[in-house]
Amino acid sequence: MSGEYHWRTDRKLKILKNTDVLVVGAGLGGICAALSAAKAGCSVVLVEKNAVLGGQAAEIDTWGMDGFISREGHLVVGGYPWELLWKTVKEGASDPMFERISIRTMEEKGIQAALEEIGLTSYVPYIDTGTFMNPFNDQYVNPNAYRYVAQRELDLAGVHTFLGMPAVDVLQDNNRITGVVLLGEFEKFAVLAKRVVDTTQGASVCAMAGKKFAYPKAYLGTLPRVSGVDIHKVIDYIRNTPDRWFLRPMVGKTPDPDEMEELVNEGNPLAVHGFMEALKKAVSDNPEYELIAQMCDVLMFFYEKDGVGAYWAIDDTLHNTDVSDPEEYAKAVCTVRKQQWLVHKFFKNYIPGFEKAQLLDTYANISKAYHQTWEPAEFTEYTITPEEIQTGICQRSDCIVKILGHPMSGQSTDGWYVPLAALLPKGLEGILVTGKPACRKIHYIASCGLVGQAAGAAAAVSVQQDCSLRETDPEKVRELLRMENEKMR
Numbered sequence: 001m002s003g004e005y006h007w008r009t010d011r012k013l014k015i016l017k018n019t020d021v022l023v024v025g026a027g028l029g030g031i032c033a034a035l036s037a038a039k040a041g042c043s044v045v046l047v048e049k050n051a052v053l054g055g056q057a058a059e060i061d062t063w064g065m066d067g068f069i070s071r072e073g074h075l076v077v078g079g080y081p082w083e084l085l086w087k088t089v090k091e092g093a094s095d096p097m098f099e100r101i102s103i104r105t106m107e108e109k110g111i112q113a114a115l116e117e118i119g120l121t122s123y124v125p126y127i128d129t130g131t132f133m134n135p136f137n138d139q140y141v142n143p144n145a146y147r148y149v150a151q152r153e154l155d156l157a158g159v160h161t162f163l164g165m166p167a168v169d170v171l172q173d174n175n176r177i178t179g180v181v182l183l184g185e186f187e188k189f190a191v192l193a194k195r196v197v198d199t200t201q202g203a204s205v206c207a208m209a210g211k212k213f214a215y216p217k218a219y220l221g222t223l224p225r226v227s228g229v230d231i232h233k234v235i236d237y238i239r240n241t242p243d244r245w246f247l248r249p250m251v252g253k254t255p256d257p258d259e260m261e262e263l264v265n266e267g268n269p270l271a272v273h274g275f276m277e278a279l280k281k282a283v284s285d286n287p288e289y290e291l292i293a294q295m296c297d298v299l300m301f302f303y304e305k306d307g308v309g310a311y312w313a314i315d316d317t318l319h320n321t322d323v324s325d326p327e328e329y330a331k332a333v334c335t336v337r338k339q340q341w342l343v344h345k346f347f348k349n350y351i352p353g354f355e356k357a358q359l360l361d362t363y364a365n366i367s368k369a370y371h372q373t374w375e376p377a378e379f380t381e382y383t384i385t386p387e388e389i390q391t392g393i394c395q396r397s398d399c400i401v402k403i404l405g406h407p408m409s410g411q412s413t414d415g416w417y418v419p420l421a422a423l424l425p426k427g428l429e430g431i432l433v434t435g436k437p438a439c440r441k442i443h444y445i446a447s448c449g450l451v452g453q454a455a456g457a458a459a460a461v462s463v464q465q466d467c468s469l470r471e472t473d474p475e476k477v478r479e480l481l482r483m484e485n486e487k488m489r
Helices: 028-039 079-091 101-109 113-119 145-158 203-210 231-240 257-265 275-286 285-291 325-352 386-390 445-465 474-488
Strands: 013-022 044-047 160-162 169-173 176-183 188-198 217-222 225-227 244-246 271-274 299-305 308-311 368-369 401-405 416-419 431-433
Touching: 013 028, 013 160, 013 176, 028 044, 028 079, 028 145, 028 188, 028 325, 028 416, 028 445, 028 474, 044 188, 044 203, 079 145, 079 445, 079 474, 101 113, 113 145, 145 160, 169 203, 176 203, 188 203, 203 431, 217 325, 231 257, 231 271, 231 299, 231 474, 244 257, 257 271, 275 285, 275 325, 285 325, 299 325, 308 325, 401 445, 401 474
Parallel strands: 013 044, 013 188, 044 160, 188 431
Antiparallel strands: 169 176, 176 188, 217 368, 225 308, 244 271, 271 299, 299 308, 401 416
């Protein structure tokens, strides 16, 4: 069926809130944007389509210290992402590396000295953050502790949070965004705002206003968490079973089971790739396992501690899913949902150590990420250039925040700058964007959060100065960000 259906409604909407700043999307970027604007003195509403906080920062489990520190160990990304990380770690059940390693030692003497200080000599030779396979790439954060901390901090800041209420339409006066329409359980509501921060992955609020992000291809995956794993039996299986084994963070070394035991006993996580010989047998026994055999050429299990870990189910055949096509997107999501259970079923039935494993509750949505690329989006008033990302040098006067990106993709290892104009979508007023719409090289969870904080600060300054976002003084935004960061120290 094709064609268009034209509709209109004459029903009046109840005004749920009339606020200074409305943040759409409650991932780490949205949480940080809301905290920044609220602590600057603005009234803030945060809305989220799912009934949970956290976004993909909770779903993918691993944050990684490489998203915060430079190759030399200098803290680059601080602010609310750093504060939320440490408050989450204090709740317990997250990677002990976050607490064990000394940031001061890294800053003063480097990463190697900091690792030696806590006895992780096995990690010391493998500190090149120019690769995904490094000791700072896979630090995990307990998702439920993170969600609890985020909600607690939002409540303390006075943010009105509405979960499970998707934004289904936009309110605008010509090209000025004045709010959104939320879908409640039985009716729709209006939220009016002086400024809107759109932290959704593809700038969905802008799309509803007629300004669509033109790069909808994304890769999908899932990291369902599991408990009841006997990691020592798994290591024995690796010791006794020939396969194409691969272990992070030991940078591609063939796993040494004795070394793995040592790392686990010291409280370190393991990211084990392999299990393909067992998968071949599973497929021959039951064709249903072909759905996970298509995913990639190795399976991966990420072990945290205390019998808990996560299956990394990333399907390479879904690497270019067009999320703007509802048929294609729905089919991909349904495929990944089936893979969640099949991966667990495979490990439980074929890999020793998983006999008593239990699949924990899975997340409200399937993780997706738009591709990193040097191709400019041309979505906002200013497109950050490859040279600025590669060198970390920006001559513009409106740079408001410095972030990190994967150095293995040619980005400055000491970070690069995001100007205010990169957050302002062309053709629209009263709204800021974050993430890939702001720059297609924004990727790290920590950097997404910091760009969100910067957008929230810019929205607050704009409200307080009673000026448009394009007229907002970037020095005032930088000053507010400095003040916020100093309060956290």
